[in-house]
Amino acid sequence: MNTKQPLYGERAISEAELICFENPNLVRPYEISIELPEFTCKCPFSGYPDFAVLRLIYEPGLKILELKSIKFYINSYREKKISHEEVANRILDDLVEACEPNWMKLEVDFNPRGNVHTVIRVSHGK
Template sequence: MASSASETTRTPLYGERAIAEAELICFDNPRPGRPYEVAIELPEFTCLCPFSGYPDFAVLRLLYQPGPRVVELKAIKLYVNSYRDRTISHEEVANRILDDLVAACDPVWMQLEADFHPRGNVHTVVRVSHGSRQPC
């Protein structure tokens, strides 16, 4: 039985389109003269293991002191979701996400912790940072 064009071609769902078009968006820091910290937790991070192809799951914890710009929350959610089909190591993904965030919002200080769920009795946590933390 031959398949029709409608069976082989599919329009991406709105969420798939939003993730595919994801960009890190920042806005002006509303309190540029005041040292403060922002904590963001992203509990549903997923990427693919570069060795097995199996999915890796992690909780991402971002803590940062804003510089001139603050990262927009929906934008970071969509950006992080864009990794779900990427083949990348734990170490590289933590560093790449930090590099992209630093490039987008130029923080005074930023730390990213990628806490991966155990697999094969091994629990991995990768912490990367940028800048010098200031007292708040």
């Protein structure tokens, strides 16, 4: 068997780049809501995996985030050791930079670990 290493999914994730396309309707404001239920990263202190549901809602400006690129971008955090607070803020910053929305809100709802449940909410614009 001649399976390339790393596997195609791992290659796509390592090359992840947020891609946008032109907003097809600039006449009316509207919201886009995206849920990513399988987010993972690692705790920077213990190295244990953290699991979360990401809920993104935004009003697009001139550009729309392409869904497949979001999937690869989000999956690139799987092996990163990063705090809950930093990951929420970094993701929001990257998404805002990529698509320049009128406003954007991100909720990162981490699975409870050690009897502690954390939800981080960050926003950009009004």
